[in-house]
Amino acid sequence: MNLYCISHKFLYETEKLLMLFFPLEKNTVLNEFNEDSGDYFYTEIIRGAEAVTFKTAFSYKGKTLQDEKTLTNDDCTDEEYELLSSGYVLLKEVCGFSPDWGMLTGVRPSKLIMNKMTETDEDTARDYFINHFFADPQKTELALDVAKSEIGIIRENGENTFSLYVSIPFCPSRCSYCSFVSHSISTDSAKKLIPEYVNKLCEEIVFTAEKAKENGLILTSVYWGGGTPTTLEADELDRVLTVIEDNFDLSNCGEYTVEAGRPDTVTREKLEVLKRHNVGRISINPQTFSDGVLRAVGRRHTADLTEEKYFLAREIGFDSINMDLIAGLPTDTVDGFRRSLDRAIELGADNITVHTLALKRSSTIVTENESASVSAEGVAQMLDYSHKALRANGYHPYYMYRQSKALGNFENVGWCKKNKECKYNVLMMEEYQHILSVGAGSVTKLLSPGIEKIERIFNYKFPFEYISRFPELLGKKERISTFFSEYK
Ligand code: SF4
Structure with missing residues (x-):
């Protein structure tokens, strides 16, 4: 798979995202876009004086989808998330399935949900997993159960x-x-x-x-x-x-x-x-x-x-x-x-x-x-x-x-x-x-x-x-x- 990461530093994260859909695929990182070079995942961030634009495109087996969204500098608090979440939606659409853990790629989902639960409350943490990271509700409950069991051990x-x-x-x-x-x-x-x-x-x-x-x-x-x-x-x-x-x-x-x-x-x-x-x-x-x-x-x-x-x-x-x-x-x-x-x-x-x-x-x-x-x-x-x-x-x-x-x-x-x-x-x-x-x-x-x-x-x-x-x-x-x- 050809991978384009233009004007951003999230190559590692983009590759991890792609691995959710193609776990064994080797990627070739390219800088010059060439539409005729086969399957590709394109990601780009364009930073302007007042706004940031995120461009993503995914082409696989002849099917191509693309997305572009622009946020004002004030609204754009997390470039990595904005880029990867756009890319995730395209990958999901073209591949025709949603990974159970959504776009979560980390090894410690229970730690993430525990931190969120401690900072806010259980409902907010649940919503964070399901609506922010697109995680499956059952996996979210599993992560919450683990986090609740872990909290006592961590506190003592x-x-x-x-x-x-x-x-x-x-x-x-x-x-x-x-x-x-x-x-x-x-x-x-x-x-x-x-x-x-x-x-x-x-x-x-x-x-x-x-x-x-x-x-x-x-x-x-x-x-x-x-x-x-x-x-x-x-x-x-x-x-x-x-x-x-x-x-x-x-x-x-x-x-x-x-x-x-x-x-x-x-x-x-x-x-x-x-x-x-x-x-x-x-x-x-x-x-x-x-x-x-x-x-x-x-x-x-x-x-x-x-x-x-x-x-x-x-x-x-x-x-x-x-x-x-x-x-x-x-x-x-x-x-x-x-x-x-x-x-x-x-x-x-x-x-x-x-x-x-x-x-x-x-x-x-x-x-x-x-x-x-x-x-x-x-x-x-x-x-x-x-x-x-x-x-x-x-x-x-x-x-x-x-x-x-x-x-x-x-x-x-x-x-x-x-x-x-x-x-x-x-x-x-x-x-x-x-x-x-x-x-x-x-x-x-x-x-x-x-x-x-x-x-x-x-x-x-x-x-x-x-x-x-x-x-x-x-x-x-x-x-x-x-x-x-x-x-x-
Ligand atoms: S470490 Fe575990 S998995 Fe690896 S060879 Fe030994 S028993 Fe098998």
Whole structure:
């Protein structure tokens, strides 16, 4: 698609808007208009002494629509919105459908509606989504429900608190839809990295605990993600858990999560280690309860194994278990998804997180067999069913985010039973708490007072780089102290 952005700086935003309608299309940005060069999306802002004119045109498969509107300088308070909303209307008309989230492209719709609701009231916030951003009323209600659930968690969080994130970027094999930096330990070279990775991780934990102490930060939750943290052996888990306990003050830590996502990594011994160290919340992720779909996406476990490990975790005493499901997996069907969701509900998972499959270029699904995934209409039916079934069974939506390239531009929603919210998910996703992160690929996020500014410190992405450049990494993390000293 040819893309014209004339006399304005909203190229990134215009491309995001176009992606709502053409998620996988590559665009060519042009400056000289040429009507004969094929499909195009044209945007231009003309600023005069007294007024601003917005010109948009969209031509696709021989159908062309255009629009022009002029606002006085006084009336034009948001150039970006005026331009993009005109463009959105044309795209919608020519393509013949409206995205469920309207022209909202951001990853945090619940944060946006929460801010609006806090500044004004619920009705104004609802109207803002439906009439300003053209969002579907049902999605708007979902965003409002999430925002209402989040508000309590956000309000009780103090400014000097933080969560610790621990990254274990290893998995037993790579799922075909995975876009994370996670190394499959099915190869010897990746497996050999783990002992040294654990050594460095422990060093980084000690260093980070010092920084937290120096700056008077209070730890309220710990979250291990990845990858699959339970790829580590029981003694390695024990070592890292012990280093955390010995170096951080956990007396205010109300939540401790370790993702044990892949059932094929879970053993009684590992679960007992986690329990002994007061880990209260784990994930055991089916993704689907269909063995055929699991095989199609390269998960080397069965649905029965997921259930076996889930019951084992219950027997050991875990009373907060999350299960992830994915809508839109290759070879899955709407009925198959319904059966998976029904099973997760029957099992009584405390949290059920319903993800929409995202077709990221770094996943093998996209490079090998993109067409095998479910259509956007199919995903819409799956999500619709999940909303009804989860609500009917006592779950409520408590956090939500959107990913680029998600099928149908749909969302990921964390549902939970009463009082089973994972506070880390809310505070991290909505960016209301400092996150001190350790391990490869993790990101430390520091918030200025009033959250006017968020500063990120990126750890090296790959385990090999993390190990070999470790001294440089600690150098970068010295920034934690200088950041806080700037606000004293
Ligand atoms: S278990 Fe998760 S992190 Fe690991 S390969 Fe599969 S999707 Fe990626």
